Amino acid sequence: MLIALSMKNKLGFEDGSIEKPEGTDSDVLSSWTRNNNVDIFWILNSVSKEISASIIYVESAHELWLDLKESFQLKYKPRIFQLKHELMSLAQDQNSVSIYFTKLKTTWEELSNYRPVCSCSKCTCGGVKNPSSYYQIECVMSFLIGLNDSYSQVRGQLLFMDPLPSTNKAFALISPEEDQRKITSQVGCTSDPVGSMTFTVKSYNAKRPGIPNSGTIAMVVIEMIQQWRLQRIEERGTFLYPLQLPWPYG
Structure with missing residues (x-):
């Protein structure tokens, strides 16, 4: 909300620095009233309906801002506690x-x-x-x-x-x-297909405890894979993936 009001150069109506003119110049008073009402409209549309119902009759943007600040500013301590707790965890x-x-x-x-x-903008000591x-x-x-x-x-x-x-x-x-x-x-x-196949065969055997000598079978299958790969490299100069194992390992 403050960012939007600052972009429109209307923060002075909230902090009270732009006071209601006391003279008889109707143009100045009309301009102040129009900008003040715009600020009130923006604030009312930025809060919930329950909150806006309690402040809808306030005539000054500055008074409206002070009312909201007095009512809800005290709740920042639980929020600080919550944020601190989130940072720690x-x-x-x-x-x-x-x-x-x-x-x-x-x-x-x-x-x-x-x-x-510090908002005074006058500090020079660093x-x-x-x-x-x-x-x-x-x-x-x-x-x-x-x-x-x-x-x-x-x-x-x-x-x-x-x-x-x-x-x-x-x-x-x-x-x-x-x-x-x-x-x-x-x-x-993807760089170690034999190691990956070893894990696959062992995992398959672990799920089938009824197969005798599953560890020996795994080593035999791995040796067969290595021999098959060397033979394929000698014949074609390439190695194809993936390997298709016979039952029960396929």
Whole structure:
């Protein structure tokens, strides 16, 4: 709501900086009334019907804003508790780095809205910049802590960087590592057909305990596959997939 009002340059009606004119100039008063009513209309359409029914008769956008602030601002503490709890329990687990990063940043950005900030724009000692930098470090630490242990090496490299990269930069450095692992995993799944066949034969035998000497049968079948592959390579120079095993292994 504040973003929309700021785009229309009407925040002054909410904070009271644009007061109702006291003179007799009807054009100025008419302009103020029209803009004030537009603000009231926007606010009423931004809240639920139950809330709008209790504030529909307020004549000033500033009074309306103060009424809502007084009624609902005190509820931010439970929300802060909830966000803090989500951050403490947030981890990558089975999610991708991208999904985990999005969840963490969304929670962190909402939490940052509840932190007190200086709005006077007159500070020259740098005291406002220090807390902001500290919050950024906290966000990066939360992101790195929640990563899976498989990223411990790249996480250690990021922690030794000086200055510590931002959260977006840390994500940009870790994301290619995840993509590389996906490619390596896909290549590894198709590079060892005999090993894959060994697992298939053993799994098949495990489901059929009635077959005698299933371990010996598995080794014989694997040896036959290897001999068949060498023969096929000698004859045609190629190796065809997938292998079709005779019953009961086919």
